[in-house]
Amino acid sequence: MLASLVPFYWLVNTSLKTGAELSSGSLFPTQPSLQNYVDVLQDGEFLVALRNSVIVGVVTTTLAMVLASFAAYALARLALPRKGLILAAVLSVTTFPVIAIAAPMFKIWSDLGIYDTLLGLIIPKLTFALPMAIFVLTSFFREIPFELEESALIDGASPFQAFYKVILPLAVPGMATTAILVFISVWNEFLLAVTLTSTPSARTVPAAIAFFAGTNEFDQPIGSISAASVIVTLPLLVLVLVFQKRIVAGLTSGAIKG
Amino acid sequence: MTTTTRTRRRSRVDQQQRRTAVWMVSPALVVMFLVAVVPIGYAIWLSLNVYSVRQAGLSQFVGLTNYWNALTSPEWWEAFRQTFFFAIVSVFLEVVLGVAMALLLNMAFRGRGLLRSTLLVPYAVLTVVSAITWQAMFESNLGLVTGLLRALGLPGGEHVWLAEPGYAMAVIIVADVWKTAPFVALLVLAGLQVIPPDVYEAADLDGASRWQTFWRVTLPLLRPAIALAAIFRLLDALRIFDLPYVLTKGANGTETMSMLAYQELREGRLIGPGSALSILTFATVMVVSLVYIRFAGGNIRDVAKEN
Numbered sequence: 001m002l003a004s005l006v007p008f009y010w011l012v013n014t015s016l017k018t019g020a021e022l023s024s025g026s027l028f029p030t031q032p033s034l035q036n037y038v039d040v041l042q043d044g045e046f047l048v049a050l051r052n053s054v055i056v057g058v059v060t061t062t063l064a065m066v067l068a069s070f071a072a073y074a075l076a077r078l079a080l081p082r083k084g085l086i087l088a089a090v091l092s093v094t095t096f097p098v099i100a101i102a103a104p105m106f107k108i109w110s111d112l113g114i115y116d117t118l119l120g121l122i123i124p125k126l127t128f129a130l131p132m133a134i135f136v137l138t139s140f141f142r143e144i145p146f147e148l149e150e151s152a153l154i155d156g157a158s159p160f161q162a163f164y165k166v167i168l169p170l171a172v173p174g175m176a177t178t179a180i181l182v183f184i185s186v187w188n189e190f191l192l193a194v195t196l197t198s199t200p201s202a203r204t205v206p207a208a209i210a211f212f213a214g215t216n217e218f219d220q221p222i223g224s225i226s227a228a229s230v231i232v233t234l235p236l237l238v239l240v241l242v243f244q245k246r247i248v249a250g251l252t253s254g255a256i257k258g
Numbered sequence: 259m260t261t262t263t264r265t266r267r268r269s270r271v272d273q274q275q276r277r278t279a280v281w282m283v284s285p286a287l288v289v290m291f292l293v294a295v296v297p298i299g300y301a302i303w304l305s306l307n308v309y310s311v312r313q314a315g316l317s318q319f320v321g322l323t324n325y326w327n328a329l330t331s332p333e334w335w336e337a338f339r340q341t342f343f344f345a346i347v348s349v350f351l352e353v354v355l356g357v358a359m360a361l362l363l364n365m366a367f368r369g370r371g372l373l374r375s376t377l378l379v380p381y382a383v384l385t386v387v388s389a390i391t392w393q394a395m396f397e398s399n400l401g402l403v404t405g406l407l408r409a410l411g412l413p414g415g416e417h418v419w420l421a422e423p424g425y426a427m428a429v430i431i432v433a434d435v436w437k438t439a440p441f442v443a444l445l446v447l448a449g450l451q452v453i454p455p456d457v458y459e460a461a462d463l464d465g466a467s468r469w470q471t472f473w474r475v476t477l478p479l480l481r482p483a484i485a486l487a488a489i490f491r492l493l494d495a496l497r498i499f500d501l502p503y504v505l506t507k508g509a510n511g512t513e514t515m516s517m518l519a520y521q522e523l524r525e526g527r528l529i530g531p532g533s534a535l536s537i538l539t540f541a542t543v544m545v546v547s548l549v550y551i552r553f554a555g556g557n558i559r560d561v562a563k564e565n
Contacts, residue, residue: 004376007391007436008383010402014394027402071286078279079272086283093294095547097497099516100540103523103533104297104304127293130286159278188384190500191516195524206386210504222394229387240382244375251441252448 008233015226036227045200046228049208053187053232056118056204060125061183065175067126068133073163075134076141077149087138094131102195109196116202124192129182136181136250140174141167177250180243184236205232298540305533324534334535337518338542340511344427345495348434352491353484355435356442361476363443364450377440385437389504392433396420423511430501430512438494442487449483450476485554489547496543515539 016032040046074080075087105124109115148170149162157165168175193207200208209232212225240247305325308318328334363374380388395403396419408415419425453476461471499516502508508517519539523532 003436004379004440006402007388007395008379010395011387011391067286067289070282074279074282078282079275080279080283081276086287089287090290093290095493095543096294096298097516097536097539097543099497099499099519100301100536101294101297102520103529103536104300106523107304107529108297108300124293127290130290134286159275160282163282184382190386190503191520194503195520206384206500209384209386209390210500225390226394229384229390233383233387236382236384237379240378241375244378247378247381248374248444248448251444 011226011233012230014222015230017223036223037231039221040224040227040231043224045203046208046212048200049203049205050232052118052202053205056121056125057183057186059118060122060129060186061179063122063126064129064133064182065179068130068137068178069168069171069175070163071130071134072137072141073167076138077146077167078159087135090131090134093127096128098128098189098191102191105192106195115196116198118202120196121192121202121204124196125186125189128189128192129186132185133178133182136178137171137174140171140178140250143174144170173246174250177243177246180239180247181250184240187232187236298537301533301537301540304529305537306530308528308530320530324531325538327531328534328538333513333518334515334538337513337515340427341496341498341514341516344431344434344498344512344514345492348431349488349491349495351431351435352439352442353488355439356487357446357480357484359439359443360446360450361472363447377443380437380440383437385500386504388433388437389501392429392436393420393505396429420506421510426506426510426512430498430505433501433505434495434498438491442491445487445490446480446483449480453479489550489554492550493543493547496546497539515542 013028015036016029016034017026018031018033018035071090075083080086101124105120106115109120114120144167149166152162152166153159187204188206189204190206190210193204194210197203197207203211205228209225209228212221212228306319306321308320308324359377363370363377383391395401398404398418404415404417404419406415407413414425417425419429457475457479458471461475466474497516498514499520502512502514502517503520506512508514508521513521515535516539519532519535522528522535
């Protein structure tokens with residue numbers, strides 16, 4: 001438990017130190033200051049990166065949820081031929097090293113003129129978010145009792161009506177969990193974020209932080225970097241701790257039932 | 259209603275259902291096909307050419323030359339070795355720690371919920387942020403870890419960890435284990451919770467010690483969950499990119515396969531050789547997962563079937 005928390009504590013500790021104190025290894029800041037936070041929030045590039053991350057995260061998650069809920073419903077509850085094969089194909093996408101996609105994507109996007117744009121980031125991130133969303137949702141959908149939708153079907157509803165009138169309302173908690181998992185993985189994704197962008201205008205938070213950290217090895221603004229890191233971590237931390245039980249369920253069911 | 263009309267009606271419903279199902283599953287599959295499978299095919303084509311970004315339009319078919327160059331270069335084999343070293347050590351540590359954490363969490367004690375919540379803290383932290391955090395922890399003068407090692411008079415306190423081969427890799431492994439051992443713990447915990455209690459009662463009646471129970475009962479029953487966690491982690495570890503990118507930029511013996519391909523692509527601006535390296539990375543990951551599924555696949559299929 002200590003091991004989980006201490007590094008994060010060290011980050012917060014560093015972010016609250018200023019000037020001379022940063023060059024001492026003290027266990028807590030003697031004069032805690034929010035100066036680093038002020039600096040970071042006044043830094044235009046960080047704010048742009050934050051905005052980019054939010055846009056990319058929200059758009060990708062929304063699209064992934066719509067497409068994945070359709071696919072998962074068909075896989076979990078409808079008579080679809082070759083289900084096993086489809087699931088295996090979907091799973092195999094998760095084994096693709098992103099680097100193998102990065103080179104052709106770089107070239108295709110340059111030719112299409114969407115290299116270094118948010119759209120150019122959203123499309124490939126969606127592709128890697130889909131398998132995860134499909135697996136987690138499929139396992140949530142399977143847990144809903146079949147009688148409900150059978151009676152809807154007998155009453156003359158089409159399978160699609162049964163899906164959005166009966167199943168979707170019941171699946172709201174599972175959908176929320178899946179959306180959080182997808183959002184976190186999109187927020188965290190790094191390789192596409194650095195290969196498909198070249199300027200701060202489309203850079204997301206992980207890429208911005210990495211460039212921040214890498215500008216000059218000997219003069220790293222470690223205080224600002226730590227503050228920026230805390231800023232992007234806290235919202236996720238709150239989200240994860242509030243939805244703790246559901247997230248554990250989502251992580252394990254997606255993995256095991258996949 | 260006669261049986262035939264009922265069957266006919268049944269099959270009509272089935273047909274309608276099947277049509278809806280195909281229609282619903284297609285958009286996701288099309289997106290994945292267009293953005294994952296097609297680019298891989300294109301990457302293979304690119305890897306057979308030499309193409310220069312600096313001199314636009316200059317493209318020449320060179321066959322397998324890029325592969326030959328990669329496979330005869332010491333850089334590739336060094337990256338291959340580093341990646342496997344990283345993957346094996348970190349996945350091993352993650353599984354051992356993960357199982358230990360899961361066993362602990364499965365015991366009834368006060369504050370268990372709190373402990374389970376703290377497990378999720380590393381999960382909420384961006385990998386890039388965790389890299390920066392561990393960089394600060396191992397900072398040679400001010401880092402908490404190096405400071406502690408010095409204070410306790412243990413070896414390692416005097417090292418500039420990220421600037422020395424071996425030590426740099428150790429920091430990357432620590433950062434990875436910290437971030438993902440909890441994930442393994444959660445999967446194993448889920449596996450533990452489905453073990454029926456009567457198995458333990460039987461072991462208890464037979465007079466098995468706790469240690470024996472663990473080795474002979476718990477561990478074998480956990481094997482599917484462990485096998486699954488291990489393959490997930492292994493596939494991720496073989497593709498590792500972000501930790502070495504932030505921590506060392508691939509210096510000091512931490513260049514992984516993905517890093518090498520990236521550097522060739524991005525910094526060298528060489529799409530052909532870079533693509534060859536990324537296809538080699540892809541092939542390596544595929545081969546490892548196929549071999550793994552061949553040997554541990556039965557376990558994973560069992561888990562999939564149970565659910």
